[in-house]
Amino acid sequence: MPKEIQVKSVLNKTKKRDSWFLDDYTFNPYSSCSFNCLYCYIRGSKYGINLEQSLSVKTNAIELLDRQLSNRAKKGQYGIIIVSSATDPYLQIEKKYELTRRALEVILKHQFPLHIITKSDLIERDFDLLKQIEQTAILPEDLKSLKSGVMISFSFSTLRDEVAKVFEPGATKPSNRLVALEKAIGHDFLTGVSLMPLLPYISDTTEQLHHAFSTFKTMKVHYLLPATITLFGDDQASSKILMLNAIKKHYPDLVGKYNKFFSTGSEMPYFYRDAFYKKMKELCEEYGLNDGIIKAAIAKRR
Numbered sequence: 001m002p003k004e005i006q007v008k009s010v011l012n013k014t015k016k017r018d019s020w021f022l023d024d025y026t027f028n029p030y031s032s033c034s035f036n037c038l039y040c041y042i043r044g045s046k047y048g049i050n051l052e053q054s055l056s057v058k059t060n061a062i063e064l065l066d067r068q069l070s071n072r073a074k075k076g077q078y079g080i081i082i083v084s085s086a087t088d089p090y091l092q093i094e095k096k097y098e099l100t101r102r103a104l105e106v107i108l109k110h111q112f113p114l115h116i117i118t119k120s121d122l123i124e125r126d127f128d129l130l131k132q133i134e135q136t137a138i139l140p141e142d143l144k145s146l147k148s149g150v151m152i153s154f155s156f157s158t159l160r161d162e163v164a165k166v167f168e169p170g171a172t173k174p175s176n177r178l179v180a181l182e183k184a185i186g187h188d189f190l191t192g193v194s195l196m197p198l199l200p201y202i203s204d205t206t207e208q209l210h211h212a213f214s215t216f217k218t219m220k221v222h223y224l225l226p227a228t229i230t231l232f233g234d235d236q237a238s239s240k241i242l243m244l245n246a247i248k249k250h251y252p253d254l255v256g257k258y259n260k261f262f263s264t265g266s267e268m269p270y271f272y273r274d275a276f277y278k279k280m281k282e283l284c285e286e287y288g289l290n291d292g293i294i295k296a297a298i299a300k301r302r
């Protein structure tokens with residue numbers, strides 16, 4: 001059972017808008033995450049090895065969000081809210097608590113735009129509210145060209161269910177996420193894919209990349225946001241140790257490579273990152289996919 005907690009703030013202003021995610025604010029209805037991805041950046045001793053066991057529900061989130069958005073709206077400080085940045089908005093417990101759904105009602109009331117990032121198909125439940133937000137949200141002055149108050153990004157580290165079972169054991173299967181993605185596109189939402197992170201030598205192989213890009217092309221995905229993996233920490237609950245243990249157990253042939261890359265640092269070496277981003281650019285061009293949300297929004301209207 002998740003803990004129920006009260007918090008002081010649920011709407012956080014970001015210091016600087018990220019050019020990929022276009023975030024002005026973040027909203028997290030839950031603390032920690034039962035999807036339990038081994039590579040997750042929130043991992044560390046604070047939450048323990050099993051993120052599900054430290055899951056908390058912010059019981060005053062809706063009341064606080066209402067107050068905080070009302071204050072921002074009075075000052076005309078409209079901006080894109082990321083739902084969510086440090087948990088998934090559609091965890092299994094969302095079916096019971098409906099905090100995300102109620103937050104969407106509040107966001108609709110105050111006419112804020114949003115960017116949902118999820119690994120779940122439960123988002124389909126809220127397409128009705130998202131459609132209303134899309135049509136009524138007030139975009140910040142410098143992002144008026146988006147012309148859409150809703151962006152939906154489905155997050156994948158792999159398209160293979162059996163691989164996801166190892167690295168993101170609590171999340172909706174990729175095959176089900178793809179069905180939800182197709183439905184979001186069918187509802188004409190500005191819909192993309194966050195490939196963060198692709199798993200070195202597992203989901204970034206030439207064969208896997210062509211399979212992923214051709215799948216997204218066929219589905220007419222509007223944008224792709226790919227990134228390399230970053231792993232932190234050295235305690236048993238850290239993303240680095242959990243990933244290295246999983247590699248040892250499930251991909252023993254890759255132990256040497258992963259140990260070499262992550263024994264001293266948290267990022268893949270420069271030669272890999274450089275080749276990775278060049279490859280992503282090439283593949284986006286080859287498959288006619290946009291590598292940014294703004295570009296995608298403009299292309300979608302043509």
Ligand code: SF4
Pocket residue numbers: 033034035036037039040041042051085086087088119168171
């Ligand atoms: S879904 Fe996101 S927040 Fe949750 S564990 Fe996975 S990477 Fe972390």
